[in-house]
Amino acid sequence: MTQLAIDGGQPELKRTDYKNWPIITRDDRRLIKQVLDSGIVAGGTAPQVKALETEWAAYTGSKYCLTTCSGTAALHMALAACGVGPGDEVITAAFTFLASASCAIHQNAIPVFVDIDPRTYCMDPAKLEAAITERTKAIIPVDIQGMPSDKDPILQIAKKHKLFVIEDACQAHGALYKGKHVGTFGDIGCFSLNNFKNLCGGEGGLFITNDENLMKKAALVRCFGDEVDEVSHRRKYNASILGYMYRNQELPAALTRAQLMHLDKNNKVRIANANYLTRELRKIPGVIPPYCPPDCKHVYFMYNVRFDPKAAGVNCEPRRFRIAVEKALFKEGMLVGQWQTLPVPAQDLFQSKLGYGATGYPWSVNEAKGITYNYDPCQFPVAQSLCDTYTVVHGIHPPNRKALMQKIVGTFQKVFGNLDVALAHADDVIYPGGDAKLYGAS
Ligand SMILES: *Cc1c(COP(=O)(O)O)cnc(C)c1O
Numbered sequence: 001m002t003q004l005a006i007d008g009g010q011p012e013l014k015r016t017d018y019k020n021w022p023i024i025t026r027d028d029r030r031l032i033k034q035v036l037d038s039g040i041v042a043g044g045t046a047p048q049v050k051a052l053e054t055e056w057a058a059y060t061g062s063k064y065c066l067t068t069c070s071g072t073a074a075l076h077m078a079l080a081a082c083g084v085g086p087g088d089e090v091i092t093a094a095f096t097f098l099a100s101a102s103c104a105i106h107q108n109a110i111p112v113f114v115d116i117d118p119r120t121y122c123m124d125p126a127k128l129e130a131a132i133t134e135r136t137k138a139i140i141p142v143d144i145q146g147m148p149s150d151k152d153p154i155l156q157i158a159k160k161h162k163l164f165v166i167e168d169a170c171q172a173h174g175a176l177y178k179g180k181h182v183g184t185f186g187d188i189g190c191f192s193l194n195n196f197k198n199l200c201g202g203e204g205g206l207f208i209t210n211d212e213n214l215m216k217k218a219a220l221v222r223c224f225g226d227e228v229d230e231v232s233h234r235r236k237y238n239a240s241i242l243g244y245m246y247r248n249q250e251l252p253a254a255l256t257r258a259q260l261m262h263l264d265k266n267n268k269v270r271i272a273n274a275n276y277l278t279r280e281l282r283k284i285p286g287v288i289p290p291y292c293p294p295d296c297k298h299v300y301f302m303y304n305v306r307f308d309p310k311a312a313g314v315n316c317e318p319r320r321f322r323i324a325v326e327k328a329l330f331k332e333g334m335l336v337g338q339w340q341t342l343p344v345p346a347q348d349l350f351q352s353k354l355g356y357g358a359t360g361y362p363w364s365v366n367e368a369k370g371i372t373y374n375y376d377p378c379q380f381p382v383a384q385s386l387c388d389t390y391t392v393v394h395g396i397h398p399p400n401r402k403a404l405m406q407k408i409v410g411t412f413q414k415v416f417g418n419l420d421v422a423l424a425h426a427d428d429v430i431y432p433g434g435d436a437k438l439y440g441a442s
Helices: 026-038 047-060 071-081 099-106 151-160 212-222 250-260 263-281 318-331 348-352 363-367 381-389 402-416 419-424
Strands: 064-068 089-093 110-114 136-140 164-168 188-192 205-209 226-228 235-239 304-307 390-393
Touching: 026 047, 026 250, 047 064, 047 205, 047 250, 064 071, 064 212, 071 099, 071 164, 071 188, 071 205, 071 212, 089 099, 099 110, 099 136, 099 348, 110 363, 136 151, 151 164, 205 212, 263 402, 304 318, 304 381, 318 381, 318 390, 318 402, 318 419, 381 390, 402 419
Parallel strands: 089 110, 089 136, 136 164, 164 188
Antiparallel strands: 064 205, 188 205, 226 235, 304 390
């Protein structure tokens, strides 16, 4: 019998089996050189920034695009453009990155969470209406890990209650719902350009809308709320609303444009890698690969698997089983480990409500009127159960291809063929996870 690496055997994978993301090509060098040669490094209407906005609007099929310094900035700008403010509630999914919720606090509004669908891990539309109150202003569905959220029922509910829909598509560049780009269904779509994401500018963000008023308002928010004279095109240095400094720059914009030339091709590799893994891993009892409905295009920003001890024929508590399997896989040299370890509402920020120091603000605005906000994780059992049982299989991005996927599958087979050994090492001091360098970070 093969000996698991966690038990002193030989690891199945080497770090050199993994190739890093993003892929830098001659297009990146060419466009970056263009910026350096031009001498223009910044400006709200600078050539790379303007070209990126035109190209992303065209790519997604939206009328307007504004580039920002981060995805978080784009989300905050979106809420500000929609006029969300103190006392308003903003609904998002319980399983997401913090920024989907903290953007509401940045606008002095109160995040409210909805549990997720157990198959897609996106906001469960069946649980959305129960979270709406007369204070709700906006819904932020999240296209989680590259999987489009269920747009139709969410939009229908939003329309009925006259709510803004801001799509957090920060993880889903190029993903389609019923043939149409995510980010174009609601009032505003937001994307991140950080180094991990399918479309990478180092850092940065993209904001899209079909609504001219929202675009104009967001443009104001992006640059201090400062009005620009319509005739001279000069800044008036007269802020008409509260704004921020959320502009992008020429170098990240140029990098993003070069990366955009390769987005579809790179997404195709992610999908092929993911489909291969799904086909093979679903044959292993106790491994649950991700699900994608037939009318959606999932772009696999991340590749999740869940573990089910019962299906694996093991009598073990699910969370402990995941930890044991994760450690054994990691010791085999696989880059594997959790991303979010908690549903977002379970994070300390929401448990302590220390948004702006010890004031309890912005929750206190409504709590003073007798309204209570309870972020008890028990309200999000699906998100909690996902967090107990999932892990991320890193390295499904290009230039990694089938050779690495085959090794990953072989490693799963090895560990699942020796579950008793893996479980015996469940308490070993091992910290599974990815490798920042894999994603162009240090
Ligand atoms: C990455 C991400 C963001 C924030 O993007 P930044 O560019 O890092 O600010 C927001 N929401 C989700 C779901 C993300 O994954």
